[in-house]
Amino acid sequence: MLIVGSPVSPYVRKILAILHLKNIDYELDPITPFYGNDEFSELSPLRRIPVLIDGDLVVNDSTVIAEYLDEAYPEVPVLPKGARQRAQARWIEEYADSRLGDLCIWGLFFPKIVAPFVFRRTPDEEAIAKVTDTELPIALDWLEARAPAKGFLFGDMVSVADLATACPLRNAAIAGWTPGPARWPKVAAWLARIAAQPCYARTIDFEPAILATRPEGRRAALEAVGVKVAETSFGTDDPRASIMLR
Ligand SMILES: N[C@@H](CCC(=O)N[C@@H](CS)C(=O)NCC(=O)O)C(=O)O
Structure with missing residues (x-):
């Protein structure tokens, strides 16, 4: 399972905490949405993170992703009963x-x-x-x-x-x-x-790898705190304006 998005995004953080809570293994492509490439626009038409890719399934929006995870991995639920x-x-x-x-x-x-x-x-x-x-x-x-x-x-x-x-x-x-x-x-x-x-505290450990590390060192910094970083990325070098800024 791949999660696309920087762990500093609150919406990505929510999903990572749920994955930790449910003990689900994942890889992370820690891109900032403004740096997504054209393929990212295909995956995420609003150019937003997170995106979950599970085999040939692509799920957008953290609420929808959280519900998918709760239905597919119900052992440790994050939605209450009733x-x-x-x-x-x-x-x-x-x-x-x-x-x-x-x-x-x-x-x-x-x-x-x-x-x-x-x-x-x-x-x-x-x-x-x-x-x-x-x-x-x-x-x-x-x-x-x-x-x-x-x-x-x-x-x-x-x-x-x-x-x-x-x-x-x-x-x-x-x-x-x-x-x-x-x-x-x-x-x-x-x-x-x-x-x-612990599921949430782990996400705090990821922050310095993004907030206090230059882009070229982020991959190694994330790996140093136990994140499996995806081999390939949907990121590019040039930022694009957000839909919100247009
Ligand atoms: N409703 C979406 C919101 C996601 C969202 O707005 N993510 C921000 C990052 S914190 C983003 O990708 N922003 C880029 C943009 O709006 O251009 C969700 O829950 O996933």
Whole structure:
């Protein structure tokens, strides 16, 4: 099984954590989507990561990939049992992917980390301040009212909804913003419990190989922390503007 996408993407991180939790072997092609080649456009028509390739099956979108993995490898589930809980899990995952993703990735991580280095764009500090001072606090207040006081959203199991929530907030943390325990004590403690899960903690080990390593050294750096890096890549040397930037 091959996963295409940089492990720093929250959507890729969610899938890698699920693969670790389910103990599924995988290879990684750790490309940043902006550097995908023409073949990548064929695989991923929105030029987004992650993409899962399992034999002749190609699956796009982390939510669809997570459901595929849960159906194909059900021994360690990431969706709870029963229609009501599954609906709740799917909604929290959707909220995290869409709203937290928008705020943490497009509102923070992209302008502060990706845009200056990949596209040589200067961050719009006013727009960033709106995200950190107003929009993220509103989203976090909503989560604080729903965060579990102990364990995870559905008891002891680490669900896709727990992982989906933690992943974009990790990118916010990389970009310098974390939900403080004074205002969001339940969220902060819940995120710490997720971060302590080995399936998720492993993904943190992968970060320096991308964030602190020049492109030519990333493959070796990932292999040094136990990642099986794919022999061939869907990456190229020239970045292309995102659909979001057009
Ligand atoms: N709904 C998609 C979102 C994936 C996504 O937006 N990934 C980002 C990386 S964090 C991406 O590939 N962005 C490139 C672009 O939008 O051009 C999923 O859950 O997989």
